[in-house]
Amino acid sequence: MEEEYNEKEEEITHNLLSRDFILLLFLNFIMFMGFQILMPVLPTYARYLGGSESKVGFIVGIFSFSAILIRPFIGRALDIFGRKRIFIIGFLAFSLFSLSYMAASTVLFLLFLRFFHGFCWGTTSTTANTVASDIIPYKRLGEGMGYFGLASTLAMAIGPALGLYLIQESQYGFKGVFIFSAAAFIIALILSLGIRYPTVKPLSGKKALFERKALKSAVIVSLLTMPYGSVVTFIALYAQEQGIENIGLYFTVYALALMVSRPLFGRLSDRKGFGIAIVPGLLGVMIALFLLSRANTLMLFLLAGIVYGVSFGAAMPALQAMSVQKVPPNRRGAASATYSTGFDFGIGLGSIILGAVAQFVGYSGMYLTGIIPLVLALIIFFIPGERKRESSR
Template sequence: MEKENNKIWNAAFISIFVANALMNLGQQMVNSLVAKYADYLGAAATLVGFLSGLFAATALIFKIFSGPAIDSFSRKKILVLSMIVMIISYVGYGISDSVPMLIGFRLLEGSARAFTATCCLAIASDTLPTEKFGSGIGIFSLAQAACQAVGPTIGLTLYRYIGYNKTFLLGAACVVLGAIATANMKLEEKKNTKKFKISISSIAAPEAAVPALLLFLLSGTFFTVNSFLAIYGTNMGVMNIGFFFTVYAGVMLISRPIIGKLSDKYGLVKVVIPALICFALSFYIISIAENLFMFLVAAFVSAFGYGAAQPAIQTLCMKSVPKERRGAGSNTAYIGNDLGNMAGPLVAGYVIEAFGYRLMWRIMIIPMVVAFVLLIVFKGRINIIEKNFRNQ
């Protein structure tokens, strides 16, 4: 694909950025309500938890097909079709009047989600100039980060005024707009001669195993914040703990483009090592926090930790594979991320039951130490990957 004057903000990148933002906005609006709606319909707490886990498992299972498909067929068409499936699932939520119906449409959404994020990252990678690749991925990831910050608030606010069903339909409308933006995208895709074949190498890229393992460690650790911080803050008597995520998202809007530029200039290892130190420090601050100010300090530090490291490592996944295998590279990144999202809260939950919240925050620093060690051990290999990418 030709780059427009080697700019990040070329027409194709703008289109996929907007499409990804609209899709994520609808997704975050809806996801903030699904568990509450299941509870409203009479689902037991265990069933609500099962619903969340089943959704994640479905998305992982369908990644068996998403990687090979994205590398074999038109990425633009796959993204539009998967968005349509997502729209159907959200409309389904809007008309669901029983828990079994809700579960059925949740599984349908999980199948679509196996394709959407992976495909968006692959398309975005295709639009970026080599010398600004890290910066571009960092900017692209801002759409998801911003939507994670505002989407749940919008969804929770809307349902109070218009109810669950209409809010689900508005979420579907956002994805409709994203599908339209994707369909109108001027994307010059070369005819792919690679046949669709399901194999280990087409589902996941072995050469991207190290960055995927790093994503597993980091996302698993960070997702414990999403899962337990609100409960912990409430137990501590801290009001407005939700501002943690607002500050985190706001600072991350600044940190990610900066870190992307530094990564392009100095290499991933020199940037991610201090980011890991910041991430570990944020967990220690949470463990000693007694008031909202300390939690907000932790949010600020975390934005320069996980908020900076995650897109840089995701970029390394895409740099590890040739252009024609970016579907597998993207798939590998999200497999690591999804497995971490599933495992992190589970492990943290056991630690909380055994040792309490404060010690849990400190114990969850261990995965960051492991990630730090992996970066040092594989420093040479990572530098070679980046050098080969610049020279291709």
């Protein structure tokens, strides 16, 4: 049952590690485990079914674009109907589609399943981000989003490596990965039942699907995640091409670096403004992509992973906090949807465009090309406009 929300009390108490927030952290970890275990596996599964590099890019891209299509409507539904029931529907649907991959026998059928699976991810992730913005005290929003992201970061350290292990070293193969993903979302559903959801006054009248105040952060995160999509999609194939084994360690060091930088830079952005985290984050990702383009040993891959993790972890909490900082509670669903749409759009577009680029210039040239959108993101951040947090609502 959703409980009464007292925004004034929230500002006074500043209690970040509340019971509901801790429960949400566990939920987010389990949910992202179910998601991340699929990320490096599905490109390999698509290749197993006979797909080329460009088709592999579409496998990832179509998932992101279907999530983009649903997010604005989910954001509005969250602001009208509340958070809990949408969480439950999303978790159930995601589990069913994870299991359905076992029935895929062609790349075309896999594309079909990925498209509808993206609807489910758009639903659950948008809801989780919205609930986090409800629960986290406003004056600790950057720090709270940093900790909230730690759950997904820890899953990123374990999920991809576990997925690659299951298909390469264990007897369970692809089937084991799909069952694990489905089970994770069922567990997340169970955890969601224990959260005391704030009741937010429903929207009245017609409101835009997208929140204008979140657009700048959405554009920047879209440009930031364009090369990230290509890294996640093609790094296993890139390493295989160069004869490098144990590339799953890349995800581990990347995630560990994220775990260190997220709360640190989240706290800094609360105190010093968003630029202290976003600018070095964008510059650091550029350096990481350059290192990846030159990587021909496991050590270089791991160094690139550390730099990428620190930099990505610096920018993300600040951008996420920036997207909801001036938004009233009954527009947080729309703001979270706007931001998450930018995130997914970047991953989807980056996977498709850079996947096509890889066919002409190879993986090394692809990662160098990925620096271009980051330069654009840096320029957009410095376009005149208010970037610092307000001291009060």
